Amino acid sequence: MIQKITLTFTKFYLLFSILLCAKSSLYGQPPTIVPQALSFPRICAGLIVNGAPFNEYNATFSYVNFPAGTTFEVQLSDDLGSFTTPVSTTKLSFVDNPALQQQTIKFAVPTNLKGSDTHSIRIVSSTGVNSAKFRNSLNVTEFPVYYRTYVESFTINDKSLTASFCSGGSMSLSIDNPTPSNVPSSPANYPNLKYKWFKDDVVIAGQSTTTLVVNAAGVYYAQIDYGGCIDENFSSNRVTVSSSNSGASGTITSSLGNPFCDNGSGTVLTATSGNSYFWKKDGTVIAGVTTRSYTTNESGLYTVDIDFGGCKATGSINLSSNGFNASIDVADTTTIEEGETISVSITTDATSPTFEWYLNNNLIAGATTENYVIAVRGNYRVKISQASGCIATKEFSFRVLGNSGPSAVIPNIINLSGLSPYWNIPNEYKNANTKVMIISSNGDMVLDVVDYQGDWPQTAVDFKNVNPVYYYVIKGDAGEKKGSITVIR
Secondary structure: OHHHHHHHHHHHHHHHHHHHHHHHHHHOOOOEEEEOOOOOOOEEEOOEEOOEEOOOEEEEEEEEOOOOOOOEEEEEOOOOOOOOOOEEOEEEEEEEEOOOOEEEEEEEOOOOOOOEEEEOEEEEEOOOOEOOOOOOOOOOOOEEEEEOOOOOOOOEHHHOOEEEEEOOOOEEEEEOOOOOOOHHHOHHHOOOOOEEEEEOOEEOOOOOOOEEEEOOOEEEEEEEOOHHHOOOOOEOOOEEEEEEOOOOOOOEEEOOOOOEOOOOOOEEEEEOOOOEEEEEEOOEEOOOOOOOEEEEOOOEEEEEEEEOOOOEEEEEEEEOEOOOOEEEOOOOEEEEOOOOOEEEEEEEOOOOOEEEEEEOOEEOOOOOOOEEEEOOOEEEEEEEEEOOOOOEEEEEEEEEEEOOOOOOOOOOEEEOOOOOOOOOOOHHHOOOOOEEEEEEOOOOEEEEEEOOOOOOOOOOOOOOOOOOEEEEEEEEOOEEEEEEEEEEO
């Protein structure tokens, strides 16, 4: 009986020892992150989806033996797949399943990423423990990751489909960028982009910038190089380049045609593509213009000398405008005495012109003809419009001052219903070195300018029950003046 009990106790001790060892082994396991296979073969962010650039991806992983409060992030390798100098991603959100000790992190790649075909991603923890590299849906750990900054077609060679150069010489093809201030208008405004250049549908090795030097005939075009995310829709127009032993020819085209209708910004003159350009108008050099294109709103004979590398050619265009001409018979600045008037007239060949006259930027009611009689000092502007045929406008501005000497008195009354409904100070105080301040009786600063133009008040004055009083301070070369101004009507 005693022997049987001893045997049972021995078995129990052995079983307990096995369980204790197993438990000790479990709690001694180091913290571990196990990445699950990704659901995609590559990351090609930036494509417009539902009106916005798409940039959301999921990474799911399991983890064990991490202390409470541990955080996890997705980390992107450098372009060679190394995590020595990793790239940070943006964490959008995450879903944690504590029961399974599993997370799914939604992340975004940097929008300024140049990208490569050998990026990797992994999970890093706040405790310093990192996962192995994720495998994509093709079961590889290095795969294309790009942010496609520019996802539209673009042009080269100023949209021209042909170009030429002299035999033995060369010429340049470039990504067009007509409006650098409008960043989305051209891929050339994104310095992180790389390009592939093609000749006769074969990629040209080693060419990845915005410009390609061409010294052989063929058909050329460019693509934005998004590596494994490349899309043929992001390609340029094709340009047929030819060479000639007898030299190349030069031409100039006008973006608005010839004759052109000036829309205010002018027409763009574009020369045949070459290496350098030398522009003239009516035989006179246009200083500082060395680009292929030149914008103008003036008629005349334009020529451009084009260097094709090894030979030169000259293009020309006799540019004319089908707009209208106009002139005004008053100087930029004129003076009138108190009670005096002057008549200003516009001469124009516009078809059925309309006229708008302005005083201190306020439209003058009823002033709609080519003549206007001026009795009030101030800043004037007249706008002439042609609304039929070539729709165009022209403007003239001029200034009317009072005739006052250095000893002239600064007025202290403004009669809003009089001939001079503005505070017109002597001319000696109207310059860029003089500061004029006007303060209301409540202490509010209503005017604080230099080079006062004699155009205050420009807004309605609140009379309430009394004539309002203001106070002025004038500081300048003529000294300092202070006083009050009473406004009446």
